């Protein structure tokens with residue numbers, strides 16, 4: 001067993017002549033919050049896409065708790081415990097909050113045919129209990145009977161997170177989790193991310209530098225596909241190269 005959740009060495013992705021991710025080597029420790037930041041087009045999403053198996057690296061390695069995952073299908077990678085929370089409304093609008101999360105938890109009970117879930121109520125008990133636990137964690141217990149379509153924006157983002165949690169992630173990848181949120185919604189989401197990070201390793205792509213500095217245990221800065229800097233927030237905020245590349249040399253991180 002290793003205390004490194006995710007390790008990449010020389011990770012590279014080329015699209016034709018463009019090198020989107022260029023020789024990135026890093027080690028993300030298990031637990032806590034790691035943020036990946038960088039200007040638009042720096043390669044952050046492409047990095048995530050390689051970790052989730054959506055894209056195959058052009059070269060380099062990716063290990064999850066010491067085992068190579070390169071070349072594995074996205075489905076296999078989810079089964080290993082690497083789950084991504086999407087910022088699209090990736091749920092059934094007409095179903096209730098509980099039903100949406102329950103459908104996601106059902107996927108994790110093997111040995112049942114889909115028809116079992118509809119014919120035998122007993123088969124639903126565990127997924128429902130799990131879904132109710134998740135609703136508590138994502139602060140939507142009171143909305144369990146609300147159709148997903150009726151949720152406020154911030155609540156929809158919580159539901160997306162709940163669907164990701166239903167897959168019982170060891171590594172949760174989150175793409176701009178606070179984008180478009182009000183200050184209150186942002187505060188709630190930050191609290192939620194911090195709570196999740198006590199049970200799983202969380203890796204964020206996040207543009208809000210204040211949030212990143214506040215909640216990250218370590219930060220990786222990508223620039224033109226390369227890892228420009230890596231370390232705790234205080235190291236990153238005092239790094240001249242980060243100031244130059246990420247903020248045009250103008251402000252302070």
Ligand SMILES: Nc1ncnc2c1ncn2[C@@H]1O[C@H](COP(=O)(O)OP(=O)(O)OP(=O)(O)O)[C@@H](O)[C@H]1O
Pocket residue numbers: 015018019020038039040041042043044045046047
């Ligand atoms: N499927 C693809 N085919 C061709 N080029 C791609 C593809 N995906 C990404 N790119 C290019 O790779 C580079 C890195 O893109 P990527 O989306 O990873 O950056 P990013 O840091 O996530 O940017 P943003 O913050 O704007 O989302 C960009 O130049 C982008 O146009």
